[in-house]
Amino acid sequence: MRFSKPATTVDQQIDLLVERGMRVPDRDYAHHYLTHLNYYRLGAYWLSFESDHHTHTFSSGTHFDDVVSLYVFDRELRLLVMDAIERLEVSIRTQWAYHLAYEHGPHAYLDQSVFKSSFNYARCISHVEEELGRSKEVFVSHYREKYTEPQLPPIWAVVEVMSLGQLSKWVSGLTRGKDRQAIAAIYEIDEVVLTSFLHHLTIVRNICAHHGRLWNRRVGFQARIPKKPKLLNQSLNLQQPKQLYNTLVLLQHFMNVISPGHHWQARLVELLKKHSIVNIEAMGFPKGWQDRPIWAGIRIIKGR
Incomplete structure (x- = not known):
């Protein structure tokens, strides 16, 4: 037609x-x-x-006002989610670089044996080279001017030019499960949950960065549901795993680890109150969600 x-x-x-x-x-x-x-x-x-x-x-x-209110809510929600993703991304960069440098040396990312055979190493290292080539950062030019070998900077510098999508691939591509688990342990979760959540957040971040509708969206790639800590699992909505609510639960968990004393939860609650017209059930919020451990202020510890 x-x-x-x-x-x-x-x-x-x-x-x-x-x-x-x-x-x-x-x-x-x-x-x-x-x-x-x-x-x-x-x-x-x-x-x-x-x-x-x-x-x-x-x-x-x-009312037309209702539609505008929902639009404004979604915009403010994206900004709130991006704030949490930024803190998580910076923290993951730090842990990935720190652990690999300590375990495998300052240029660990140049050692292909550190990564799985299924990991597209050539493509990922090419992305790194492209980003370094475009970068105007002082630390990049400083390395080029002072050192001739290796050609590329150490891992703690390189990680700063990686996108979240690239970082997600480098983390999940590690050969040794104990390397991935050492990073995940900082956040009191399993490495499978961490790597799947990073992939999930890459999609969420792209939606936010391109000003897409987020509030009632079903993200294509679902993060793995953590079985432990038990209290974290109990905070999730297992009946609607693809809705945004579970993403918010996991972001809240990471915020609790990365930035104790944060006001992210309070800002979320205030946002929901300000835009009461929003049907939060369409976001996957279960009834009595604020009584679930992650929102009730119960300290979630791995294994509990």
Whole structure:
């Protein structure tokens, strides 16, 4: 079938929303938002307000303000999630570089035997070389000017130019399980959980970085559910493992380890209160979620 939908003006878009049952009491307000927010982009948020997805009619009482509130909530949620991911990423970089340098030497990443045969070493080292070539960091130019061998800087410098996606591959690509476990132990979880969560977070981070809808999204790659610590497992929603709630639980766990005394949980709770229109069950939040160990302030220790 050939695509035949015509382009529409902002006023026509507002008329269409009203025709489908949305209440737009302030057209100037709606016009402003639709001037700066693509109608198609905002459509991902009013989808949850539709009573019939085939005809795109809205549930009775749906306001344009409700859609904007949901959009703003999602934007603020992305910023909150990115804050936690940033801290986790910096911490993982530190632990990966520290452990490998101590166990295998300052240039451990140049030793292919440290990594699995299935690990695409050539491609990953090529990415590192490309990033170093583009980097304007002083520590990179300093190494080039002062040292001739090895050609590339030590692992603690190289890790600082890696993306989260690349770091995830380098961590999961380690040959020795005890190397992966030594890193995971810092965060009181199993190495399988750590490596799968890093892969999962790479996808989540990309969604956030490209300003994509996050709040009720099912991320394609699901992080492994940790069986231990037991209290962490009890904090998860095992019935809806693909929803964002479990991602938030694991981020909260990492924040507790990396930054004790943080206010990340308080900011999350405040965000949910501020945007009470949001259906948190669509995010995978179970009833009584704040009473679960991770949110109730119970110290989660590995093995418990």
